[in-house]
Amino acid sequence: MAGSAGDLVRLVAKGHGRSRAELARMSGMAPSSVSLRVEELIDAGLLREDGEGASRGGRRPRQLRLHENAGVVVAVDVGTHHVRMAVLDLGGRVLLERELPGDIAEGPERVSERLVEHLRMTLRQASVEQLPLLGVGIGMPGPVDPGAAKVVAPSRMPGWNEYPIGRRMSELLGVRVVVENDANLMAVGEHRYGWPDRDNLMAVKAGTGIGCGIIASGKLHRGRGAAGDISHVPVHVPEPVTCSCGHSDCLVE
Numbered sequence: 618m619a620g621s622a623g624d625l626v627r628l629v630a631k632g633h634g635r636s637r638a639e640l641a642r643m644s645g646m647a648p649s650s651v652s653l654r655v656e657e658l659i660d661a662g663l664l665r666e667d668g669e670g671a672s673r674g675g676r677r678p679r680q681l682r683l684h685e686n687a688g689v690v691v692a693v694d695v696g697t698h699h700v701r702m703a704v705l706d707l708g709g710r711v712l713l714e715r716e717l718p719g720d721i722a723e724g725p726e727r728v729s730e731r732l733v734e735h736l737r738m739t740l741r742q743a744s745v746e747q748l749p750l751l752g753v754g755i756g757m758p759g760p761v762d763p764g765a766a767k768v769v770a771p772s773r774m775p776g777w778n779e780y781p782i783g784r785r786m787s788e789l790l791g792v793r794v795v796v797e798n799d800a801n802l803m804a805v806g807e808h809r810y811g812w813p814d815r816d817n818l819m820a821v822k823a824g825t826g827i828g829c830g831i832i833a834s835g836k837l838h839r840g841r842g843a844a845g846d847i848s849h850v851p852v853h854v855p856e857p858v859t860c861s862c863g864h865s866d867c868l869v870e
C-alpha cells in the first residue's frame with residue numbers, strides 16, 4: 618500500500634490504524650514518516666487524538682480518530698421518482714436525512730441542477746454551514762462507470778447515456794463528487810456494516826427495476842458495468858413485451 622496522506626486517513630477511518638505504530642505497520646511507511654504525516658493531518662484538522670488507546674504496559678498509546686467536525690459529506694441516492702439525501706460528519710454519523718421529490722425522466726441537466734438546489738437546502742437545514750463540504754457521493758439507478766463518474770447505457774433513463782454527472786455536479790458544487798450504481802453501494806454498505814466477515818454476498822434492490830450488487834472475494838464485482846442487473850435477465854414469457862433495453866423477454870420491462 619502506498620503511503621499518501623489520503624491512505625493514512627483511510628486507514629484511520631476504517632479503524633485499521635488507531636495509532637502511529639499501527640499506521641506504520643499497515644502502510645509499510647517508516648515510523649518517522651508516519652509521525653510527520655500524522656502531525657500534518659492533525660494540524661490540518663482532519664485527524665484528532667485522544668488518550669484511550671489499549672495499553673501494552675508503559676505509556677498508553679494515544680488513539681487516532683477522524684476529526685468529526687473537520688467537515689461534512691453528503692450522500693445522495695437518486696431514484697427514478699425520488700431523491701434521498703443525508704448529511705454526515707466525518708465520523709460517519711448521519712446529521713440529517715431528507716426524502717425529496719425527483720423525476721429521473723426530466724433529463725440529466727435539469728436533474729443535476731435540482732440536486733444542487735436540494736443539496737444546498739439540506740445543508741442549510743442541517744445547520745452545518747460553518748463546516749466545509751468535503752465531498753459528495755451519488756448513487757444512480759442505472760449502470761455507472763465510476764472512473765469517469767458517468768451513467769452508461771441505462772435502460773430507463775432517457776438522455777442520460779454517457780452523461781458525466783460527477784463532473785457536472787463537481788463544477789456546480791466546487792467539491793469532489795463520486796458516482797456509483799445504487800445496488801453496488803447497497804452491497805458495499807451491507808458488507809462493511811452488516812456482514813464484515815463474509816467474503817461473498819449479494820444485495821438485491823427491488824425498485825422500479827431490480828438491481829443487485831455483488832461482493833465476491835471481499836470486493837465489489839462490477840463485471841462490464843452491469844453485473845447484477847437482474848431486470849434484464851431473459852425469462853420465458855407467453856406474450857413478449859419489448860423492453861426499453863431492446864429485448865422482448867426481460868424479467869422486468
Ligand SMILES: [Zn+2]
Nearest residue numbers: 849860862867
Ligand atoms: Zn431489458
